[in-house]
Amino acid sequence: MAEVQDSLFPDLPPPEEASAAVAPAKAQADELPARKKSRTGTVEPAPTDPALAELAAALPPHLRLGTSSWSYPGWADLVWDGEYAESVLSKNGLSALAKHPLFRTVSLDRNFYRALTASQYARYAAMVPGDFRFVVKAPSLVTDATVRDESGRGMQANPVFLSPEIARQEFVLPALEGLGDRIGVLVFQLSPIPGHILADQPALLARIADMIEALPDLKHAAPDAVVAVEVRDPQLLNPAFAEMLRSVGATFCMGLHAKMPPIEAQLPMLRALWPGPLVCRWNLHRRHGRFGYEDAEKLYGPFDKIVDPDPETRAALAKVIAGTTRAGQNAFVTVSNNAEGCAPLTIAQLARDLTSQAGLSGLTAA
Template sequence: MQDRLFPEAEALPPAAAPPAVAAPRSRLRQVRPAPWPAALADLAARLPARLHLGTSSWSFPGWDGLVWEGEYTESMLARRGLATYAQHPLMRAVSLDRAFYQPLTVAQYAAYAEQVPADFRFVVKAPSVVADALVRREDGQGMRANTGFLDPGLAWSAFVEPALQGLGAKAGALVFQLSPLAPAMLGRMSHWIERLQAMLAALPPLAQLRAQAPDLVIAVEVRNAEWLTPAFAQALREGGATYCLGGHAKLPPMAEQLPVLRALWPGPMVCRWNLNRLHGAYGYEDAKALYLPFDKLVDPDLETREVLARVARATTAAGHHAYLTVGNKAEGSAPLSVEAMARLLAQP
């Protein structure tokens, strides 16, 4: 059955002063939704109930006409765009990427949860204090070892506990996205896999966590292919976690990552499709310059779409949740990538 589900897999974002009321009125300005075609609602109705499609963040002015109507600043969208985003027929999830840069509080998570409907789910990145092996400068350059990397106490107190308390039932996938390891660390993969397993095992059992968030999944995403071994898959299984498919040029193509997921079958699917492989492992800035303002598909990746659609179909058909979020740098416009994925998944 596993071979039928994954057939291509190998074995292994000085004028006069205005009246006193103008400022509050500006602060209360709402983000208007785009006039979405009725066909999108029809399309959404044909998707599996356990499928949660969405984008990586939402604060992009270039989505005018796709998600919202009108010109808004990025800061305005960051503060007030989520509620409008969540009204879009196809957007049933979003990746909270900002959580990686600084741990969010229970109140911050709760503020996000209040803006979305009951069936909406959040995919949340663990903060770098626990998910990055290095303490880095603003430009990403590693400075020194991070003593909190894979620390069980930090994993709970800085991430899992506040996310669950704030998001409640709207917590979907909590993702430990492990940043690239330093070259010297790659020769000790068995050590890091053991550390990862110990961290996952120290968390409360998934069944207990699901008392607060029934659809919760704990997932691990990596940035080094050296992680993708049977021992890694075993550590995930024993820790009650799943593998997050990583759409990033630092990793093999999606189809070549499937052996890890097969080793965990049956189970949920989590995927964060972030960057088109044609830009290379360090191509974020090149992709951003090419794709701005993120309002059109520039580099459709049909092969990746097909792989993800096949896995999402199999996952939901088996009764598990599938969380798939897409970034603007995957094909040029995350909302249009989501629509393309939805059309593919709605086919018989």
């Protein structure tokens, strides 16, 4: 255990510059002829880049990289074979996304806003190969202590916050029925918690534990599945939170954005839960601050290129992934366009950073 932890947490090496590394992929995409939007609703994948296929083959088998959602027309010639309407991609783009050589998971973010049904989950499952896994966010109905209006403004206390029954009936059971063994992670992303609730952490942790303990067992139907809890309050990064997660068989989801401290400050949670899987969601470049999602969307759209390279975060994340997978543990890592400007290009560069880690390059070679 000490050897693995040492590999996860030493001083980080100087990161490589991202701009030169991502340029060839984008330049190649720019040379492809423009295509018209689909009129039939069928979405085809971009031609496989041999360099990306070779890169994917060098990655550890326990690693699953993927994007946060997929309905982005700007990914033309990176993920799709041309331009498609956002509505077409939302409905039919998943099967093409799953053919990308680097993508072995995806984050189903829409479930956070409205709970999906078992039949909706089943449709998604039918669009991906058997080895693909989903990272699914629990509906805000159960993870937000506040009922909000359409603008996100709080209106009143949520009476079913952390309700075991809602978590079972509106989230876990439909996901199990529809996704089955394609479940990778069920993420309970807790929105910022009101101060009066956060002030009594023992009571809060007990409520989280009660909810998780009431969930049906996942391992029979989905052997790879894990329950993870993501928080937006740094005060919860403490031994008591880690011990609660361990006691109920759950893990910590590392969130990379300005509401939480950088990776290095979140590593004690991973140490406390070791050995175990890594779950990470890279949501937003830190330059945008705690409430900068709209600013990032405006700056980065149409999400077809790296705008704000973040080599420090990529280098740190690659080191954690390397240490986790080298020990035979699963790693689920999803990336948003708002991390650097274009999730597919960020993932490609993260994969390059990872294979450059000492002792990892060529790991899967015969």
